[in-house]
Amino acid sequence: MLKKGEQIMYRIGPWNGLRWSGAPNTSNDPTYSGSVQITRDEVHYTLRAVTDSVLSRSTLTPNGVGVRSTWNDRANSWTTYSNMPADNCDNYALCGPHGICNVGTSPSCGCLDRFVPRDPESWDGTDWSGGCVRRTALSCDGDKFLKYSGIKLPDARNTTNNNERRSLTECQVDCSRDCSCVAYAQLNISGDGSGCLFYHADLIDIRTLASAGQDLYIRMAASEVEDVASVDGNKGRTRSIIIASVTSVVFVCLILGYVYGRKTKKDPSMSQGMFSATHVKDAELPFFSLSTVLKATDNFSDKNKLGEGGFGPVYMGVLKDGHEIAVKRLSKTSTQGVNELRNEVTLISKLQHRNLVRTLGFCAQGDEYMLVYEYMPNYSLDLTLFDQEKSRLLDWQKRFNIINGIAKGLLYLHQDSRLRIIHRDLKASNILLDADMIPKISDFGLARSFGGNQTEAQTRRVVGTYGYMSPEYAIDGLFSVKSDVFSFGVLVLEIVSGNRNRGFLLKDHNLNLLGHAWSLYKEDSLRKLVDPCLDEAFDLGQVERTIHVGLLCVQNSPDDRPSMSSVVFMLGNGVALPQAKQPGFFSERNIAIDHNSNDSNPTASHNQLTITWTQGR
Numbered sequence: 001m002l003k004k005g006e007q008i009m010y011r012i013g014p015w016n017g018l019r020w021s022g023a024p025n026t027s028n029d030p031t032y033s034g035s036v037q038i039t040r041d042e043v044h045y046t047l048r049a050v051t052d053s054v055l056s057r058s059t060l061t062p063n064g065v066g067v068r069s070t071w072n073d074r075a076n077s078w079t080t081y082s083n084m085p086a087d088n089c090d091n092y093a094l095c096g097p098h099g100i101c102n103v104g105t106s107p108s109c110g111c112l113d114r115f116v117p118r119d120p121e122s123w124d125g126t127d128w129s130g131g132c133v134r135r136t137a138l139s140c141d142g143d144k145f146l147k148y149s150g151i152k153l154p155d156a157r158n159t160t161n162n163n164e165r166r167s168l169t170e171c172q173v174d175c176s177r178d179c180s181c182v183a184y185a186q187l188n189i190s191g192d193g194s195g196c197l198f199y200h201a202d203l204i205d206i207r208t209l210a211s212a213g214q215d216l217y218i219r220m221a222a223s224e225v226e227d228v229a230s231v232d233g234n235k236g237r238t239r240s241i242i243i244a245s246v247t248s249v250v251f252v253c254l255i256l257g258y259v260y261g262r263k264t265k266k267d268p269s270m271s272q273g274m275f276s277a278t279h280v281k282d283a284e285l286p287f288f289s290l291s292t293v294l295k296a297t298d299n300f301s302d303k304n305k306l307g308e309g310g311f312g313p314v315y316m317g318v319l320k321d322g323h324e325i326a327v328k329r330l331s332k333t334s335t336q337g338v339n340e341l342r343n344e345v346t347l348i349s350k351l352q353h354r355n356l357v358r359t360l361g362f363c364a365q366g367d368e369y370m371l372v373y374e375y376m377p378n379y380s381l382d383l384t385l386f387d388q389e390k391s392r393l394l395d396w397q398k399r400f401n402i403i404n405g406i407a408k409g410l411l412y413l414h415q416d417s418r419l420r421i422i423h424r425d426l427k428a429s430n431i432l433l434d435a436d437m438i439p440k441i442s443d444f445g446l447a448r449s450f451g452g453n454q455t456e457a458q459t460r461r462v463v464g465t466y467g468y469m470s471p472e473y474a475i476d477g478l479f480s481v482k483s484d485v486f487s488f489g490v491l492v493l494e495i496v497s498g499n500r501n502r503g504f505l506l507k508d509h510n511l512n513l514l515g516h517a518w519s520l521y522k523e524d525s526l527r528k529l530v531d532p533c534l535d536e537a538f539d540l541g542q543v544e545r546t547i548h549v550g551l552l553c554v555q556n557s558p559d560d561r562p563s564m565s566s567v568v569f570m571l572g573n574g575v576a577l578p579q580a581k582q583p584g585f586f587s588e589r590n591i592a593i594d595h596n597s598n599d600s601n602p603t604a605s606h607n608q609l610t611i612t613w614t615q616g617r
Contacts, residue, residue: 002060002064002066002084002085004064008092008093009064009085009091009092010064010066010084010085010090010091010092011092011155011205012084013152013153013156014153014156014197015036015045016153016186016187016188016189016190016214017187017188017189017190018189018190019034019212021152021153021212021214022090022152022153022207022209023212030050031049031050031054031070031081032047032048032049032050032054032056033047033048033050034046034047034048035048054070054071055070055071056068056069056070056071056081057069057078062575062576063569063573063575065083065084065085066083066084067080067082067083067084068080068081068082068083069081087103088101088103088108088415088416088565089101089102089103089108089207089208090207092205093129093155093204093205094108094109094128094205095108095109095110095128095131095132095206096109096118096128096129096130096131096132096204097118097131097132097202097203097204098111098112098115098131098132098133098134098202098203098206099111099112099128099131099132099206100112100151100206100207100208101206101207101208102207102208103207103208104208106415106416106417106419106420107126107416107417108415108416109128109416111132112132112148112203112206112218113146113148114134114135114136114146114220114224115132115133115134115135116132116133116135117130117131117132118130118131118132118133124352125352125353125354126352126353126412126416126417131202131204134220134221134224135224136220136221136223136224137221138179138182138219138220138221139221139222140179142222143176143219143220143221143222144219144220144221144222144224144225145172145175145176145183145184145217145218145219145220145225146217146218146220146224146225147215147216147217148215148216148217148218149213149215150208150209150213150214151206151207151208151209151213151214151216152205152206152207152208152209152213152214153185153197153206153214153216154183154199154203154204154205154206154216155203155204155205156197156199158199158200158201159197159198159199159200160198160200161187161195161196161197161198162174162187162195162196162198163187163188163194163195164194164195165194165195166194166195166196168186168217170196171184171185171186171196171198171217172184172217174196174198175196175198175217175219178198180200181198181199181200181219182199182200182201182202182203182218182219183198183199183203183216183217183218183219184196184197184198184199184216184217185197185199185214185215185216185217186214186215189214203216203218285345285359285360285361285362286360286361286362287361287362287363287364288360288361288362288363288370288372289363289365290363290365290366290368292319292320292363293317293327293363293370293372295320296317296318296319296320296325296327297315297316297317297327298317300313300315300329301315304316304317306326306379307380309443311328311330311331311340311341311445312328312329312330312331313329313331314326314327314328314329315327315329316375317375324374324375324377325360325372325373325374325375326372326373326374326375326376327363327370327371327372327373328341328370328371328372328373329368329369329370330368330369330370332367340445340446341369341371341445343444343445343446343447344359344371344443344444344445344447345362345371347419347421347444347447347449348444348447351412351413351417351419351421353408353409353412353417354405354438355405355406355408355409355412355438355439355440355441356409356412356413356440356441356442357373357374357376357432357440357441357442358373358374358440359371359372359373360372360373360374373442376432376433376434376440377434377435378432378433378434378435378437379432379433380428380429380430380431380432380433380442381402381428381429381431381432381433381439381495382427382428382429382431383429384433385428385494385495385498386428386498386499386500388533391498391531391533392533394437395534395537395538396534396537396538396539396542396543398437399495399496400542400546401437401438402431402433402437402439402495403491403492403495403546403571404568404571404572405438405439406426406431406439406441406488406491407488407564407567407568407571408568409439409440409441410423410426410441410484410485410488410564411564411565411567411568413441413484414481414484414563414564415563415564415565419449420449420481421444421447421448421449422447422448422449422479422480422481422483422484423441423444423446423447423484423487424446424447424448424473424479424483424484425443425445425446425447425465425468425487426441426468426484426487426488426491427465427467427468427487427490427491428491428494428495428500430442430443431491448479466502467490467500467501467502467503467512468486468487468490468491468501469483469486469487470482470483470486470487470558470584471486471556471584471585472558473486480558481563481564482558482559482561483558484564485553485558485561485562485563485564485567486553486554486558486561486584488553488564488567489549489550489551489552489553489554489561489583490513490514490550490554492546492547492549492550492553493513493514493517493529493547493550493551493554494513496529496530496531496543496546496547496550497513497517497529497530497531498531498532498533499513499531500513501513501514504516512585514554514583514584514585515583516529517529517547517550517551517583518551518580518582518583521547521548521551521580526543526544526547526548527540527543527544529547530543545570545571545574545577546571548577548580549562549567549570549571549577551580551583552567552570552577552578552580553567554583554584555580555581555582555583555584556581556582556583556584557581560581
């Protein structure tokens with residue numbers, strides 16, 4: 001185990017005679033071999049290099065990662081052989097009791113089959129600590145066992161065992177006789193297998209393992225098991241159901257497509273295809289009638305208008321029950337706005353996190369297309385942060401909380417949501433603030449979702465906002481989670497300094513905000529970057545750490561930038577930070593800026609860019 005104080009951070013799982021149950025299958029490892037010797041007085045584990053030529057070491061980093069390294073003569077350096085934890089699912093008890101973590105899905109946490117979330121509302125909000133409970137309670141008498149395959153065995157501290165040679169059938173009989181026994185597994189899977197491991201409490205810290213998982217037999221009510229032998233069983237019947245269901249869906253879609261096609265020809269207002277039957281079904285959003293929206297917004301009165309973007313205007317409204325809403329209305333002259341709203345329907349409606357704006361529903365009637373959101377009384381971050389008077393409302397603690405909230409929202413998008421989402425337009429005007437100044441990431445019109453293990457994509461059409469786009473995206477159209485990290489780093493420096501990156505200018509140099517922060521970092525003068533309106537009322541160490549993290553996020557190479565999980569960890573813990581490298585788009589600008597202009601942020605969501613890159617590539 002790895003522990004921080006009394007808190008368990010990671011465990012490798014019980015020894016099963018061949019390996020640790022939570023470790024990769026090392027039976028054919030050409031470099032190391034491990035063994036365990038158990039006597040009445042001690043348990044002794046030995047890990048040996050297969051050949052004497054291998055030189056290795058194990059270390060525990062300051063941020064709690066166990067690293068095994070092997071010396072590489074050719075590179076004359078240590079090469080990482082393995083990490084503990086290796087991924088998000090290695091975090092201890094991430095999914096709570098009876099939850100199961102799968103690093104290949106989004107979100108990573110789910111309930112074991114025939115279990116349901118203990119607190120569905122918290123579960124939907126990505127708080128999985130409460131875990132799951134059985135759909136049907138146990139009765140002791142008559143209970144049966146369901147086989148779960150390919151998993152890391154649960155925490156074995158609340159277990160008993162029988163080390164005698166016993167078959168799985170005998171293990172089941174023994175567990176059945178003891179009402180406190182909730183699951184069992186084979187104690188030793190080497191050779192013919194022997195012994196029984198009995199669990200007597202909640203099953204905690206389970207994850208899927210593709211090639212090295214074990215079998216666990218969990219006690220269930222008889223009605224939950226019936227004729228199903230295991231979670232992987234009954235495949236034939238399931239396959240038949242799937243084939244029948246898919247055939248039905250295809251048939252229905254063909255009919256809908258035909259009807260929709262005829263409707264499109266007859267009614268020009270449907271030609272945009274904004275909310276087709278497929279989009280509505282996928283979105284699972286409530287429908288708002290046009291009359292409801294008109295009444296709530298006082299017929300889209302100018303006094304209720306909150307702002308306008310490339311898609312069209314946004315209005316504040318009040319429903320009959322007093323609930324305040326914000327309505328994004330597609331402009332009839334908008335072209336790209338159709339795609340933006342369609343994208344939001346299929347993405348944001350499926351996301352639930354306290355740092356993401358919540359979509360309440362949609363309206364599609366005649367030639368009107370709208371999305372309905374929760375109302376944010378403190379509007380967007382830019383309206384407060386970049387206003388000389390209003391910025392005083394944001395003391396350092398509020399700014400730090402906003403930075404942390406944005407980071408956690410991005411972490412959810414990149415790692416823990418059902419889909420891996422790249423926002424692609426993260427900026428101060430797309431951060432909304434609720435009544436408690438809690439930040440909510442908004443405007444997912446340009447967002448893209450990644451499936452499976454996809455980590456990067458390329459587009460020929462670069463869209464976004466000047467000053468926030470990463471170099472690889474602006475120049476080559478490459479976007480990934482690391483391009484969002486770059487935008488987040490820009491936001492961090494803007495929030496600390498109270499200045500926009502684009503249009504930033506000082507008398508003594510022509511650097512943008514990133515270049516200015518980088519210069520102060522090299523001079524060890526980060527205090528000078530802090531917004532003067534804070535009047536020195538801040539924790540200097542926390543401020544400097546935050547700026548340092550921001551600079552790590554805007555480094556020129558995507559590989560040098562940290563992941564959002566690392567960013568959240570670095571912001572919340574006093575670990576040593578790596579040295580930052582020169583940021584992207586760092587160069588002296590030879591430009592003239594009209595200091596009398598009121599337009600200090602000439603941004604747009606859709607820019608066809610022409611950028612001169614000053615470094616050779």
